[in-house]
Amino acid sequence: MAADHTVHGVPSLSAKVVGSFAYLTVKDRLPTILTKVIDTIHRNKNKFFEEFGEEGIQAEKAAISLLSKLRNELQTDKPVLPLTDDLEDVDSWNQYLQRQQRLEGDQELVSWFKSPWLYVECYMYRRIQEALRLNPPISDFDVFNEGKTQSFFESQQAMIVLCTYLEGMRKNIKELSKSQLSEHFNKLLQVALWGNKCDLSISAGQDNSQKVSPIDSLVSLKPFILVDHSSMVWSTLISTQNSGRTGSVRVDIVLDNAGFELVTDLVLADFLVSSGLAHEIHFHGKSFPWFVSDVTAKDFQWTIRQMMAANHMWMSRSGVQWQNYVKEGVWSYHDHPFWTQPHEFCDMAADAPDLYATLQAADLVLFKGDLNYRKLTGDRDWKYTVGFHTALRGFRPAPLCSLRTLKANVQVGLQPGQGENLSSQEVDWMTSGKYAIIQFNSSLAEQ
Numbered sequence: 001m002a003a004d005h006t007v008h009g010v011p012s013l014s015a016k017v018v019g020s021f022a023y024l025t026v027k028d029r030l031p032t033i034l035t036k037v038i039d040t041i042h043r044n045k046n047k048f049f050e051e052f053g054e055e056g057i058q059a060e061k062a063a064i065s066l067l068s069k070l071r072n073e074l075q076t077d078k079p080v081l082p083l084t085d086d087l088e089d090v091d092s093w094n095q096y097l098q099r100q101q102r103l104e105g106d107q108e109l110v111s112w113f114k115s116p117w118l119y120v121e122c123y124m125y126r127r128i129q130e131a132l133r134l135n136p137p138i139s140d141f142d143v144f145n146e147g148k149t150q151s152f153f154e155s156q157q158a159m160i161v162l163c164t165y166l167e168g169m170r171k172n173i174k175e176l177s178k179s180q181l182s183e184h185f186n187k188l189l190q191v192a193l194w195g196n197k198c199d200l201s202i203s204a205g206q207d208n209s210q211k212v213s214p215i216d217s218l219v220s221l222k223p224f225i226l227v228d229h230s231s232m233v234w235s236t237l238i239s240t241q242n243s244g245r246t247g248s249v250r251v252d253i254v255l256d257n258a259g260f261e262l263v264t265d266l267v268l269a270d271f272l273v274s275s276g277l278a279h280e281i282h283f284h285g286k287s288f289p290w291f292v293s294d295v296t297a298k299d300f301q302w303t304i305r306q307m308m309a310a311n312h313m314w315m316s317r318s319g320v321q322w323q324n325y326v327k328e329g330v331w332s333y334h335d336h337p338f339w340t341q342p343h344e345f346c347d348m349a350a351d352a353p354d355l356y357a358t359l360q361a362a363d364l365v366l367f368k369g370d371l372n373y374r375k376l377t378g379d380r381d382w383k384y385t386v387g388f389h390t391a392l393r394g395f396r397p398a399p400l401c402s403l404r405t406l407k408a409n410v411q412v413g414l415q416p417g418q419g420e421n422l423s424s425q426e427v428d429w430m431t432s433g434k435y436a437i438i439q440f441n442s443s444l445a446e447q
């Protein structure tokens with residue numbers, strides 16, 4: 001039987017296409033990230049010594065040696081190796097490697113430059129975790145922590161603007177009309193969308209004096225939203241209210257990055273709860289450090305604590321409110337090994353049925369960020385006009401919406417000619433983070 005990486009003749013993005021964005025990422029970006037990780041571990045040598053003595057130093061050396069070997073395997077296109085640590089997901093990863101090998105056929109071994117980009121990129125982050133797990137004293141060290149905390153502190157000004165907006169609204173939220181609520185909803189949905197922009201500086205001001213408000217900048221960013229299904233997201237929320245259901249409305253947010261983006265997500269979640277549009281928010285994060293800036297449980301708790309401790313009245317008031325939501329169970333944080341695996345989401349029902357069942361209990365699921373979009377669409381070379389519903393290939397646990405700035409060259413659901421027009425004007429429109437989508441799919445059949 002012919003086995004390959006195509007679905008309906010649509011191939012997976014892969015570094016085997018020389019010059020493609022996937023190729024450049026594997027060739028340049030991933031080794032750079034590994035070098036930074038090695039440097040970070042080395043710079044923390046003294047800390048490891050203070051905490052664990054000589055054992056800490058040995059662990060630092062051993063982890064660095066494993067990571068240098070990993071970088072060499074990547075750069076010389078060596079075969080992808082099975083994992084050897086003790087995490088609960090090892091079997092699943094190793095089975096996935098076999099699955100990839102079957103797709104590859106007998107001719108070639110699965111390797112960095114030949115296999116699907118999504119797979120090898122996820123695998124790199126899992127191997128970083130392996131290098132730490134195999135060296136127990138430093139297993140819990142988060143190699144990306146410094147960057148995440150720095151991005152939080154650098155965007156304080158924009159956070160203050162958001163929390164001030166939130167507090168202003170909270171005061172008379174019960175008196176707002178449906179249309180006023182919908183206006184606030186659209187704004188905060190867009191703030192959470194642009195929070196995914198890679199540079200984190202949504203408020204254009206670079207200096208630390210006058211900052212442009214992340215709310216005010218929404219108008220000028222609007223033309224860069226290529227697909228805007230926000231009215232369908234709103235209708236979904238409203239219809240759950242109008243349906244006369246007695247149960248509480250639950251919104252799940254599949255988080256992406258820590259720092260400013262996480263705060264925009266928490267502000268949106270706060271609005272949903274305090275307006276009564278939702279009664280319960282489930283946040284889904286990663287169980288270990290992932291794709292440099294993704295949220296882990298520690299980041300989630302740290303962020304709320306930092307907000308509470310902030311030296312600004314509305315920021316700390318928001319932090320206290322969020323801590324209460326967590327205490328009362330109105331907000332809950334969840335992680336599942338599936339989020340740090342390479343599977344496309346259409347595999348979830350079969351490969352992580354418990355997680356799929358969890359999402360089925362939501363009234364709406366918001367997927368933040370670029371990587372989640374790649375997994376929603378299988379990271380394939382789809383034609384721009386293919387429907388989102390088609391690209392999801394049966395993944396529809398609940399009504400869902402992707403909030404994503406474009407940082408990888410996969411995009412579906414555009415109007416005829418829209419993608420071609422953009423390509424003729426800006427070669428990097430799919431990877432610069434300048435454009436964005438709010439793309440919705442109902443849980444029903446084809447819309």
Ligand SMILES: O=P(O)(O)OC[C@@]1(O)O[C@H](CO)[C@@H](O)[C@@H]1O
Pocket residue numbers: 025029121196256257291368369370371372374407408
């Ligand atoms: O998911 P996010 O945080 O929005 O983006 C993740 C990302 O930076 O990593 C990949 C490239 O290495 C791309 O998918 C994307 O640009």
Ligand SMILES: [Mn+2]
Pocket residue numbers: 256257291293294369371
């Ligand atoms: Mn991310």
